[in-house]
Amino acid sequence: MTLYDMSESIRQTNAWMGSTTKAFWSNPAFSMTMSPFPSLFAAWGEVTERAFEKVAEKPSWGIESVVSKDRDYPVTKNIDLQLPFCDLIHFAAARNRPVTRKVLLVAPMSGHYATLCRKTVVSLLPNCDVYVTEWKNARDVPLSAGKFDVEDYTKYVVQFMKHLGEDVHVIAVCQPVPLTLVATAMLAEDDSSPNPRTLTLIGGPVDPDANPTEVTDFGNRVTMGQLEHSVITPVGFAFPGVGRKVYPGAMQLASFMAMNAGTHAKAFLNQIGAVARGEASDLDKHNKFYDEYLAVMDMPAEFYLSTVERVFKTREVARNAFTIDGEHVDISKITETAVKIVEGGRDDISAPGQCLAALDLLPNLPDSMKEHFVAPEAGHYGIFSGSAWRNDIRPAVLNFIDAHNGASKKSTKVTKLKTS
Template structure:
């Protein structure tokens, strides 16, 4: 019923939005002799803020048409290389006629399936394609998938990841951002247990809820407060007609967005008040920056109900992965089976969605990895989104991931016989007694800071 109410509200608001756009066009028209009056500017600004807050935002485009490689501007083309019911594997193909044949590491970037589209990682992609052969999971809005196509749950998510890695072949490096850290780690464990020749060379988990019992956030506490039956009764809805997925049970994106907005309501309110002020002043740069962010942030997608409910129960309530009790098609997933996939975890110091230590927990689970293939980094001064976007991502985090990938690639190419290379980030000891900064001179005391 919530979904139908939401749809009807949009229908009823459509003529109101149309009137707001019409009024704005009239008062802001250069033909209006009163357009420069403060009163007219206030009306135009109010209409624009109202229209932006009440309209529906469709799926954004990545819009990445070029990148810089070795100082050269290289055209980039998006291509779908593998189609699945609930996801497309998207490749960012750089024009080799400009830059020549390159043998950059293959990277599979796993975007979160948590209400926003994969384009939320646009800045992540923009940085990675400079020096990597990049692929990304482009998840499909569940409301657009016909009911006869079947369901999608956590097991299917793991299957998709395994299939994508196998498609890309050996020497693939996986980066999972936020929610897919759990299925990515599970997929690597399944492939390791089966001695799959396509096991990824490295896996980077960024701000992921591996063990939400550590330093729980408000999001974690909300997930534990209610039984799974409450979530099924209160947030699961049927996709209304005339959408292609009519009749499918989903966790609607607008409910997820409402939760996110409520968590930081004061900040979002102030942002829109600032937008109003900037519109009145004519500060175009600030207005465009606001619109760019919110056009992405307010574009949401529906999640399959079975996937959402299983994730809540498995990851946030029962903590099956860190307990070693998670199952995949009847087979227990054992992360200690991972021996050939280097592990790096990245966390934000001020992350209020995935608390410090939750992603780091993956190192305890991958107990049979060599000591020098555990990499742990905490970025000071950033929250959840700062882990994969913004200045700190470009200047602090991405270079460390790039160096790790190339170090691991070099080690695999030489059969692991070469001496360990100095790394510009921290390596986590298996005994967890010290975090070593390999930039320190030989014999120096370990740096106990996890932040760098």
């Protein structure tokens, strides 16, 4: 806990140093010199302060309206179901006519907040009512809430699906893909529960060994003991979750950035120059990206460790050997939910083939209820939030939903996307 609090103190100190440097070198007295250094020092302070402040700040969804058919519709956001580790939030646009598509977007719990899928939500709102899993920062969850591992995560997804009923269409992005597949199988085995109409799995590691990447092969390069010793720490005294063991967001961020350290260093140097020249703005490309990228959350230790061990090391989902409370969940029982796989040809996190492995686990699902879509030029982020998603993947997913929605052909037209 002392180490955790020390890490937070270092973050606050760096933010303070940035703020102080900015204030000092922005003094009008320095404008009397011809030297470029005062403006560069002030710019360094501004960029440094912003970066370290964003690490501890939960981003806002900022979705107030959408434009559909040249009309602007206000959007409301409400908590539909509240659980200790996650809120199910509902975005709905106040349209003249209701839509027939109800979508559950299972957002990743992999270090960043669910707002990483903001653009995905915005793009779906003109055509769908959208529900999103907003996972909570583990440091804010008291120890009294108990543990949270991959089995608990899967049970949460099952509970959300049951809550939304049989007419829900589920879209899972990246990390939750294998566990959402298991959750769907649990509903398929339960005759008293409705099955989702469709399940769209986007860029997730169903079988990490199908096409290993540096990220998905990480679990094979370390032992569980090494992992627990090196990255797990209790939450410090300044937070509601004091004493809870977590994989700290700051440590995850350091790992993310180390993978492309040169690229990130160049981006921040360029931003310092832009600020010094007066060319930067609050919502420029750099700030929009890094405000989201730097905002990280702690993961429960048991969730992180059980994910590495059961999804990546022993490949329980890939082998159809996953168990919940000691009971085997048979993925092949999925027979009523149509399944679409989406992959990016340039995905360097969950490479093509890892997500496609899900279809091999569904021998009893008719071929007419299986689809596979590859965006050849899309990277990992692009398959759910970039131009590949907007232009190619989103229309294909909506058409897939409509094909299995039980709706009339008249109501299946996909609205041309515009957002405010």
